[in-house]
Amino acid sequence: MLRNYKSGYGVISGPWGEIVEFDTFTCNHCQRIVRIIPKESNPDYGICMGCFELICPRCRGEWDKTNICKHFEKALEKEEKEYRAR
Amino acid sequence: MANYSFTMKRTASATLDVGSILTAASNPRRFRLVDLILGAEGTPADNGFLWEVNKRTGLATGGTSVTGQPLEDGDTIASTLVGNQAPTANGAGSGNKLSIPLNQRNTFRWMARAGGAIVVPATASNGLGFSTPTSSAVAVTCCAHVEEL
Numbered sequence: 250m251l252r253n254y255k256s257g258y259g260v261i262s263g264p265w266g267e268i269v270e271f272d273t274f275t276c277n278h279c280q281r282i283v284r285i286i287p288k289e290s291n292p293d294y295g296i297c298m299g300c301f302e303l304i305c306p307r308c309r310g311e312w313d314k315t316n317i318c319k320h321f322e323k324a325l326e327k328e329e330k331e332y333r334a335r
Numbered sequence: 336m337a338n339y340s341f342t343m344k345r346t347a348s349a350t351l352d353v354g355s356i357l358t359a360a361s362n363p364r365r366f367r368l369v370d371l372i373l374g375a376e377g378t379p380a381d382n383g384f385l386w387e388v389n390k391r392t393g394l395a396t397g398g399t400s401v402t403g404q405p406l407e408d409g410d411t412i413a414s415t416l417v418g419n420q421a422p423t424a425n426g427a428g429s430g431n432k433l434s435i436p437l438n439q440r441n442t443f444r445w446m447a448r449a450g451g452a453i454v455v456p457a458t459a460s461n462g463l464g465f466s467t468p469t470s471s472a473v474a475v476t477c478c479a480h481v482e483e484l
Contacts, residue, residue, distance in 0.1 A: 256451025264379065264440040275451040282388075282433040282445065282453070325365075325456040332363075332458035 339403030357462030377473025390430035397423030
């Protein structure tokens, strides 16, 4: 399932041609870019049960405490609504 | 919807942004960060750098403006996006989107796949700042590709 959620790709190039590649996902609550560690058995990131999307460790901790989905799209719309109301 | 490239440079500072990309102060439109290249072009040395991408909600002070170059020749220059490099004071705002520690000799590139781009809301002077909170004073460059929505 996680394979479908790889929403970014990072690559670090070294001076002698070394290359480190990794997949990332973007937290669907705070839009933070998180590195995916392959075959990690107990990742600290998780899935929000409100939007069913991947969220970063910090947002997962918040979700575990509050069970409130704070999807980034809702936050953007709220910011834009407040801006238009000014 | 057009794609633009912003290249921002400065002598790295631990407190000041390398640069920022913001929505315009009037008639703002959403944009999203789809590609990012971070590196240092100073004389090669073994220095540690932490690169960060942070949310910004206000214009930076000073520095020089950066014009977004359209990636398609047929597109016009970005009118709804404002780029700045080497400011003397950062714009307001916080909220970390990316932290990556690098050696000065390394270059980092991040690309968004479908659904992974960082989206900035269509509110005035809202955007992203690129900074090196831990760095040595060497020349650094940040190249960001954004898509205007």
